[in-house]
Amino acid sequence: MTRYGMVIDLARCVGCDTCSIACKAEKATPRGVQLSSVLKYETGTYPKSRLNYLPMQCMHCAEPECKKVCPTGAISKRDDGVVVIDSTKCMGCRYCVLACPYASPHNLDKICTYYEGHMTPFEKVGYQKHTAGTSEKCDFCLSRIQKGLEPACVDSCVAKARFFGDLNDPDSEVSRLIKERNGFVLNPEMNTEPSCYYLPQREVK
């Protein structure tokens, strides 16, 4: 059975945030909501300090904590491994926001427009997909992958740092990269079995 997953090459990521903007454009998320983002953090001390980039989105875990804590059953895991939130059942308790070790779900307290008192044509169409008061998160661009396309963040990455495919297929590009380049997951001690892997950065000399 297919298990969709993503591999992000930290050695190639340049922190341009193209993936974040592509996600925002694809999902038409309101102001203040970022389903995919890139963390910037510093390691080392001057003169050997380094700026690092860590793209983050829902990890689509095999054992999702958000699903376990959801009181209404709004969060489910599809057969293809994608974890989705059903806004027709979500009551906006924010329990999933707390439960996720990766802070993936976002609660839309209210839908804020980019221009005060005015909605752009894009916002008028796009915001219809969102329900105020519910939680939302990355869904691997389900509508795109159902058409055979890749998620918007993968498709738009200028550094070719993102890969998407079937983790259960040992011959897929994602499986091969994880094996060859020692792919790792974030916080494995949480035992959530994320479907998003990272490839290590290059060593600083």
Added chain:
Amino acid sequence: MDANNVIGVQKSWGWKVAIHLYLAGMGAGLYVIGFLMDVLRPASDFAFTAKLSVYAAAAVLIAGLLLIYSHLGNRANAVHALSLAVPSWLARGSIALTILLIFDLIQIGMPNLNSVLGIVTSLVALFVLVYTGMLLTSLKPFQFWRTWLLPILFVFSGMGSGFMLLGFLIALYGLLNGSVVAPSLMPVVSCIVLATLWTALILIFFLWRAYAVASAKDSFRIMTTGSGAMAFWLGVVIVGHLIPLLLGIYLSSAVLNPGVTLMLSVFVTLCGIIGGFLVKYLVLSAGTSAKLKVVGGGSVPLPESARFPASHRVQYR
């Protein structure tokens, strides 16, 4: 702001959830107290006090449920939380609270609580007491809350809050009716002393454990030396525990004028109510989530999201 020196704490659950947890625990505690009083009846007016407990429990539970309902972002879907099909502690607690309230309201009209329904309701109330702590303990990213000490702390805190409100109501009733000290007041004050002592001991162990666990130490610091320090030392330690403990012992042992007894009882119980709430509020607001661990890249604070404020702290390996 220096991103390396600011600690991120959870912001998703605030004062509404804290008050809900407090009232849920207090309401459940009140019912258990009322049931035990009705069964044991160590003093002549305990039947009346048991009834007062049941009434107070209903009022407090209704307030707690209304508050958590108002916290929801999409209230129309709240009914889905009453489904037994999910393993969520929030769902379990919602169902238990609803059952407790319904059974409590039924028993307001009954002559006594010593019945099968009373026993079942007491068990549900005990479950609600445990739920208030398990709701937080079940969250993996928050090591501050991931300890069996938290549900135990909240159980004792809930029972203590129940005694506090009951004592307050009995003393206030006495003050308003010609300074008459009800026979049940002093036993309730004695129970307040015991509950306060036990809660204090468990709180000490809880904080000791938080200090000892590296990933919970941030929360310990927030509560004791950080932004929660004044509320903790003044509100929890002095007002919430020392005053009820010392004055409660004095009240139990000294022979005082009825008016003085009642006024001191009102003061002691009010202090206990404030302190009990602050324990839950501070434990909730001090929760800090585990940082992300990146192989070869150190530990990274979580992204700016619905949970965190603008800046985070980075740890290096």
